[in-house]
Amino acid sequence: MKMIIAIIQPHRLEEVKEALYEADVNLMTVSEVLGHGRQLGVTEIYRGVKESGNLLRKIRLEIAVNDNFLDPTIKAIVKGAKTGELGDGKIFVYDLKDCIRIRTEERGSVAIG
Amino acid sequence: MPVAAPPVPFIDFGNTAWVLISTALVLFMTIPALALFYGGLVRRKNILSVMMQCFISMAVISLIWVAFGYSLAFGPGHGALAGIIGGFDWAFLKNVGMEPSPYYISQSTARIPHIAFMIFQMMFAVITPALIIGAFAERIKFSAFLVFTVLWSVLIYSPIAHMVWSADGIFFKMGALDFAGGTVVHINAGFAALAAAIIIGKRKSKKAAPPHNLVYTAIGAAMLWFGWFGFNAGSALAADGLAASAFLATHIATAAAAxxxxxxxxxxxxxxxxxxxxxxxxxxxxxxxxxxxxxxxMGAMAIGFSVSVVCYFFVVVIKPFFGYDDALDAFGVHGIGGLWGALLTGVFATPVIQSAYKGLLYGNPNQLKVQALVSLTSIVITFFGSLILLKLIDMVMGLRVTEKDEAIGLDVSSHNERAYTLVE
Incomplete structure (x- = not known):
C-alpha cells in the first residue's frame, strides 16, 4: 500500500479529478494549502506597497492506493496537473503501514478501495 | 403703510425629515461602514478590536456630547474664550429643545428643531475620533484608546468645531468655508492620526501583512459613499436646492477620485x-x-481627480520615505485629502451655488488665503495638541499593548474573542 501526496495548482484540480476518475481512482482527500516552490511566491501590491514572498495557494491531494494502482494514479495526476510551467507541483509517495475502515473495522488492502 | 413684522423662524417638516434621515446616514458611516472599511484592512486577528473601537466610540461620544460636548462646541462662549470654545450653558441639553435651531444655513426662517441639529452634529463628533483608529490600529491598548478618545473629543474636537462652525468662532468670523467638515472632521482627525502614528510607533511585525478581507473593505467604502450623502447634503440643514447641489457635487467628486x-x-x-x-x-x-x-x-471634478493624485503620492511615496506607520492611512487619506479639499474650496467656490461665496477662480484670491490660514492653524492645534495628549497618556498608563499581546492579536488579547473559527 502506498500513500500519495500531490501538491498541485488550484486551477488544475478539476482536470486532475477527471483524470483520476478515468483511472478508476475515486477516493481522495483534498485540502487548500499555502506554499511555494521555485517560483518563490508572488508579489502583491496594496495601496502601492509591494509585498513580496507571499505564499501561493496550492491544492494538496492525499490518496491511499494498493500497489497495483500506484502508477495509474501518478499518471492521472500528471496528466491533469502538467502545464510545463514552473509551479505545476510535486508528487510524493510513501509506504503505507496500514489502513482501517472505521465503519467495518476492516484492515489492510481491502479497506483502501 | 403697515410695516411687515420680522419673519419668525418656524419648524419646517421637510427640512426636519431630511436632517433626521441624514443623522442616521452619518451614524451608518461609523458603524458599520468605517468599522468594515478598517476591519478588512487589518489582519484577521485584529478585526474585532477595530470594530469594537468604532462601536464603543459611537456609544461613549454620544453620551459625552449630550453631557457637555455639544455645549462646548456650539454653545455660547464667554469672555476672551468666546471665539475658541463654548461654555456650559447648554450642558445636559439645558435650553436645547424642540424650538427652531439657532444654527441654519440656507433658509433664514424654515428651520429644524434645535435637538435635530444637536444630534446631527453628534454623529460628526463620533466619526471624527473614530477616523484616527486607522493610525494606531493593531497595537493600541483598549483602556488608553478610551481615555484618548474621550479627552481628544473634549479638548480638541469641541474647540475646533466651535472655532469653525459656531457663530462666535474665530475662524467662522474670518470667513473660512467648511461646508460639512473638511477642517473640523478630516484635517482634525487626519493630523491627529499622524501624531498618533508617530507617538505609538510602528507595528512589530517584520513585514507589512496584506489586508485580511478586502471584501469588507469594499463594502465599507461603498457604505461610506452612501452615508456621506447625509454628511454633506445633510449639512445644508434643509431639504432644498443647496442640499441637492451638495449631493451632486459629493457624488461627482467621489466618482472622479475613484x-x-x-x-x-x-x-x-x-x-x-x-x-x-x-x-x-x-x-x-x-x-x-x-x-x-x-x-x-466642474469644481467637484477638479477636486476629485486631483485629490487622488495627492493622496496617492502621500500614501505610496511619502509614508514609506518617512517611515511612520499610519497603519490604515488615516493621515494620508483624511489629513491630506481634507487639507487639499479645504484649499481647493478657496479656489473653486462659485457664486452660482451660493452667491455670497466665491474663490480664487471667481476673482476672490482672499478666500484661498483664509482657507490656507485656517487650515494651517487647525493643523498646528490638532497635531501638537494630540501629540501632547498622547504623550501624557503614554506616560500615565501606556499606549501600547505588550509585544506578546500584539503578536497574539488584539481580538484575543484585549477582548478575549475571535472573529473567525476554524472548526465549527
Whole structure:
C-alpha cells in the first residue's frame, strides 16, 4: 500500500479529478494549502506597497492506493496537473503501514478501495 | 403703510425629515461602514478590536456630547474664550429643545428643531475620533484608546468645531468655508492620526501583512459613499436646492477620485485594484466635504481627480520615505485629502451655488488665503495638541499593548474573542 501526496495548482484540480476518475481512482482527500516552490511566491501590491514572498495557494491531494494502482494514479495526476510551467507541483509517495475502515473495522488492502 | 413684522423662524417638516434621515446616514458611516472599511484592512486577528473601537466610540461620544460636548462646541462662549470654545450653558441639553435651531444655513426662517441639529452634529463628533483608529490600529491598548478618545473629543474636537462652525468662532468670523467638515472632521482627525502614528510607533511585525478581507473593505467604502450623502447634503440643514447641489457635487467628486486612483494603480503598478478604487472614493469624499455646498460639478471634478493624485503620492511615496506607520492611512487619506479639499474650496467656490461665496477662480484670491490660514492653524492645534495628549497618556498608563499581546492579536488579547473559527 502506498500513500500519495500531490501538491498541485488550484486551477488544475478539476482536470486532475477527471483524470483520476478515468483511472478508476475515486477516493481522495483534498485540502487548500499555502506554499511555494521555485517560483518563490508572488508579489502583491496594496495601496502601492509591494509585498513580496507571499505564499501561493496550492491544492494538496492525499490518496491511499494498493500497489497495483500506484502508477495509474501518478499518471492521472500528471496528466491533469502538467502545464510545463514552473509551479505545476510535486508528487510524493510513501509506504503505507496500514489502513482501517472505521465503519467495518476492516484492515489492510481491502479497506483502501 | 403697515410695516411687515420680522419673519419668525418656524419648524419646517421637510427640512426636519431630511436632517433626521441624514443623522442616521452619518451614524451608518461609523458603524458599520468605517468599522468594515478598517476591519478588512487589518489582519484577521485584529478585526474585532477595530470594530469594537468604532462601536464603543459611537456609544461613549454620544453620551459625552449630550453631557457637555455639544455645549462646548456650539454653545455660547464667554469672555476672551468666546471665539475658541463654548461654555456650559447648554450642558445636559439645558435650553436645547424642540424650538427652531439657532444654527441654519440656507433658509433664514424654515428651520429644524434645535435637538435635530444637536444630534446631527453628534454623529460628526463620533466619526471624527473614530477616523484616527486607522493610525494606531493593531497595537493600541483598549483602556488608553478610551481615555484618548474621550479627552481628544473634549479638548480638541469641541474647540475646533466651535472655532469653525459656531457663530462666535474665530475662524467662522474670518470667513473660512467648511461646508460639512473638511477642517473640523478630516484635517482634525487626519493630523491627529499622524501624531498618533508617530507617538505609538510602528507595528512589530517584520513585514507589512496584506489586508485580511478586502471584501469588507469594499463594502465599507461603498457604505461610506452612501452615508456621506447625509454628511454633506445633510449639512445644508434643509431639504432644498443647496442640499441637492451638495449631493451632486459629493457624488461627482467621489466618482472622479475613484477613477483617478484606479488609473494611477494601472499606470504605475500594472493592474487596477479594488483597494485602490475604494481608497480613491474615500479620498474624493473627504476632499469634497468642505466644498460640497460651494462648488459646481466642474469644481467637484477638479477636486476629485486631483485629490487622488495627492493622496496617492502621500500614501505610496511619502509614508514609506518617512517611515511612520499610519497603519490604515488615516493621515494620508483624511489629513491630506481634507487639507487639499479645504484649499481647493478657496479656489473653486462659485457664486452660482451660493452667491455670497466665491474663490480664487471667481476673482476672490482672499478666500484661498483664509482657507490656507485656517487650515494651517487647525493643523498646528490638532497635531501638537494630540501629540501632547498622547504623550501624557503614554506616560500615565501606556499606549501600547505588550509585544506578546500584539503578536497574539488584539481580538484575543484585549477582548478575549475571535472573529473567525476554524472548526465549527
Amino acid at each position: 477613477v483617478m486612483w484606479g488609473l494611477l494603480d494601472w499606470l504605475l503598478h500594472k493592474k487596477p485594484t479594488m483597494l485602490g478604487v475604494a481608497t480613491g472614493a474615500v479620498a474624493g469624499l473627504v476632499a469634497i466635504t468642505p466644498a460640497a455646498g460651494f462648488v459646481d460639478i
